[in-house]
Amino acid sequence: AQSVTQPDIHITVSEGASLELRCNYSYGATPYLFWYVQSPGQGLQLLLKYFSGDTLVQGIKGFEAEFKRSQSSFNLRKPSVHWSDAAEYFCAVGARTGANNLFFGTGTRLTVIP
Amino acid sequence: EPEVTQTPSHQVTQMGQEVILRCVPISNHLYFYWYRQILGQKVEFLVSFYNNEISEKSEIFDDQFSVERPDGSNFTLKIRSTKLEDSAMYFCASSIRDRGPEAFFGQGTRLTVV
Numbered sequence: 711a712q713s714v715t716q717p718d719i720h721i722t723v724s725e726g727a728s729l730e731l732r733c734n735y736s737y738g739a740t741p742y743l744f745w746y747v748q749s750p751g752q753g754l755q756l757l758l759k760y761f762s763g764d765t766l767v768q769g770i771k772g773f774e775a776e777f778k779r780s781q782s783s784f785n786l787r788k789p790s791v792h793w794s795d796a797a798e799y800f801c802a803v804g805a806r807t808g809a810n811n812l813f814f815g816t817g818t819r820l821t822v823i824p
Numbered sequence: 825e826p827e828v829t830q831t832p833s834h835q836v837t838q839m840g841q842e843v844i845l846r847c848v849p850i851s852n853h854l855y856f857y858w859y860r861q862i863l864g865q866k867v868e869f870l871v872s873f874y875n876n877e878i879s880e881k882s883e884i885f886d887d888q889f890s891v892e893r894p895d896g897s898n899f900t901l902k903i904r905s906t907k908l909e910d911s912a913m914y915f916c917a918s919s920i921r922d923r924g925p926e927a928f929f930g931q932g933t934r935l936t937v938v
Binding site for chain 1: 830855857859865866867868869872874879880882915917919921926927928929930931932
């Protein structure tokens with residue numbers, strides 16, 4: 711069965727510090743991989759996605775993520791966090807064939823302290 | 825930039841009442857989805873819709889739920905007889921299949937059943 715694991719429920723970082731949010735997935739084959747961000751009271755905004763090719767993908771707002779097939783991971787990173795990055799971050803996977811829906815992780819809440 | 829719009833942003837209803845949540849997907853998208861997020865929990869897939877019929881549905885999407893695309897632009901989710909446990913944020917999303925299942929999400933409708 712498909713599953714997405716985000717082991718960190720809550721992370722606190724200082725503004726300007728680097729950030730890495732972890733995501734591991736369990737899937738029959740390499741899925742499409744996504745990171746979404748949800749700011750308080752807002753909807754889900756796509757940060758970045760991996761479909762194929764270069765395993766290091768760049769997204770909006772200075773985020774990047776690296777797909778590691780051997781580890782079934784797709785960790786999100788940012789070299790320098792801004793206070794506006796405080797939000798909930800969701801990793802999601804989708805099948806390459808067949809059903810077109812996404813499976814989400816439980817999310818990681820990011821708090822940024824001055 | 826085109827976006828998915830949802831109305832209303834917040835709806836309060838009494839238990840047992842019918843509710844209809846409305847969505848206007850991105851105009852050239854072909855696949856439509858409803859997801860929900862119970863407070864503090866992960867985003868869960870409810871149903872996908874393509875070519876005027878349901879293509880996939882989760883076990884959550886029981887007989888109390890229905891979807892419709894009544895006029896070629898709106899996409900609605902109806903809950904026939906709401907229960908307290910239906911209280912959640914409901915997200916509409918749409919996608920173009922040939923880009924992979926990259927879904928664009930609306931801002932959500934917060935449904936509160938009292």
